[in-house]
Structures are given as C-alpha cells and as structure tokens.
Amino acid sequence: MLRIRSAEMDVCPIQGSAAGQRGPVRKRNSEPDGWGRINLEEKPMPVFHAATSRTIIPPGCAVGVGVTSGQHVRIINTEGGQVVDTWAFNPLQTDESLSMAHSRTATYHLFFRPRDQLVSNRFNPMLTILEDSSPGTHDTLHAACSAGSNAFFGNPGPQPNCHDNLIRVMADHGHELKTVPCPWNLFEHTEVDGQMNLVDRPAAAAKGDYIELKAEQDILLVCSACPSMIGMISGDSPKGAAIEIQG
Numbered sequence: 001m002l003r004i005r006s007a008e009m010d011v012c013p014i015q016g017s018a019a020g021q022r023g024p025v026r027k028r029n030s031e032p033d034g035w036g037r038i039n040l041e042e043k044p045m046p047v048f049h050a051a052t053s054r055t056i057i058p059p060g061c062a063v064g065v066g067v068t069s070g071q072h073v074r075i076i077n078t079e080g081g082q083v084v085d086t087w088a089f090n091p092l093q094t095d096e097s098l099s100m101a102h103s104r105t106a107t108y109h110l111f112f113r114p115r116d117q118l119v120s121n122r123f124n125p126m127l128t129i130l131e132d133s134s135p136g137t138h139d140t141l142h143a144a145c146s147a148g149s150n151a152f153f154g155n156p157g158p159q160p161n162c163h164d165n166l167i168r169v170m171a172d173h174g175h176e177l178k179t180v181p182c183p184w185n186l187f188e189h190t191e192v193d194g195q196m197n198l199v200d201r202p203a204a205a206a207k208g209d210y211i212e213l214k215a216e217q218d219i220l221l222v223c224s225a226c227p228s229m230i231g232m233i234s235g236d237s238p239k240g241a242a243i244e245i246q247g
C-alpha cells in the first residue's frame with residue numbers, strides 16, 4: 001500500500017491568471033502560429049488522492065495519485081484536444097522515475113504504443129501500455145513547459161506551467177525534486193518531418209479518448225493538464241482531463 005497522506009488542505013498548483021508580455025522571440029515549429037493568454041479560475045482542488053476511482057484534473061492544474069503495482073489506470077481526454085504531461089515516480093525513492101530516454105532505448109520506439117513496457121531511469125519496469133483509444137500521438141521528446149521555456153519562446157512573466165505544477169504537487173507531499181524529468185506528453189502530437197525537424201500539431205485526441213496503463217510497480221503518478229499556449233498544442237485553451245484507477 002502506498003503511503004499517500006490526506007490532501008484535504010492541498011490546492012490547485014495553478015493560481016491566478018497568465019501574465020507577461022507578448023514577445024515572439026522564438027517560435028516552436030508549429031502551425032498555426034499560436035500565442036495566447038489563459039485566464040484560469042482560482043479554484044481549490046484536492047491532489048494526491050489515494051485514488052480508487054475517477055480524479056478530475058481541472059484545466060491547467062495537476063494532480064498526483066498513488067497507483068499500486070498491478071492496477072490499471074486510464075488517463076482520459078475528457079473534452080478532447082488536451083495535452084497531459086505525465087510523470088511516474090518510485091514512491092520510496094523519487095530520484096527514480098519514468099524516463100523517456102530509457103524507455104525509448106528499451107522499446108526502440110520514438111513514440112510508444114500498446115504492449116510497450118516503459119521503464120525508469122534505472123531500467124526497472126514502471127508502466128505497460130494496455131490500450132489506446134486515441135490516434136496514438138504521445139510526445140516523448142519535448143520538455144515540460146516552464147517559466148524558463150516561456151521566457152525562451154518570448155513570453156516571460158509568471159504563468160501557469162507544468163514544471164511548477166509538478167514541483168508543487170510533489171512538495172506538498174513531502175518530496176523535494178532536485179530535477180524535473182522529461183514528461184511523457186500524453187496526447188501531444190509531435191511529428192518528425194523528412195528533414196528530422198520536430199513539428200508541433202494540435203492534439204488530435206477526441207473527447208473521451210484515453211490511454212490505459214498497467215502499473216508494474218507501486219508508483220506516484222502525476223498528471224498536468226498542460227496550460228501552455230505555445231504552439232497551440234492543446235488547441236485554443238486548456239480543457240482538463242481525468243484519471244481513473246481500476247482494480
């Protein structure tokens with residue numbers, strides 16, 4: 001059993017509205033050319049449930065759930081078009097986490113698909129993909145959006161971002177992360193073109209699409225309904241998502 005403490009006092013890691021000045025210094029390789037502003041409601045939400053059913057991820061927010069080895073978990077695109085930055089940690093030693101680089105090496109796949117077994121940065125099995133009802137585009141190459149990436153792409157200032165979401169969720173539960181692993185960007189539609197460039201496309205997942213995973217060990221799963229408007233990867237606004245634990 002995972003030791004996940006009660007979370008009644010926790011709040012949504014995202015508070016306040018986007019700020020900062022428009023300044024398109026650099027552009028991600030996307031179409032259409034998308035910058036935008038989001039204005040998220042300040043709304044308390046619980047995080048890090050010992051989830052046994054459905055947990056809602058409000059737009060721009062992150063939640064963490066404990067998943068026991070053998071359980072199945074679905075990450076659901078409740079409204080369609082939402083990118084969900086996803087991390088998994090060993091709850092006993094959070095310097096061990098799901099690794100995109102190690103998983104690409106383990107699977108020899110650039111983008112993962114059903115029956116792939118994803119591993120940690122110590123090559124221990126963490127998740128197996130059981131089913132995917134979406135078009136199957138789940139980026140493994142981009143870093144999480146962050147204050148740094150927003151400034152890099154010309155949109156500085158305090159804004160919600162997945163990097164800070166993860167730090168907050170983990171810190172609220174006693175885990176101080178020294179580094180933020182590259183997330184598994186569920187539903188993010190990244191392509192590699194003929195010249196080996198990365199190209200961003202809007203998430204193609206439809207309302208209700210999901211990916212179902214099996215936990216191969218006890219994990220802390222953190223999912224962030226990405227608030228980034230750079231590249232319009234989640235369309236014109238974040239829409240939220242949900243996690244369902246089964247078994």
Ligand SMILES: [Zn+2]
Pocket residue numbers: 085144145161162163225226227228
């Ligand atoms: Zn993000």
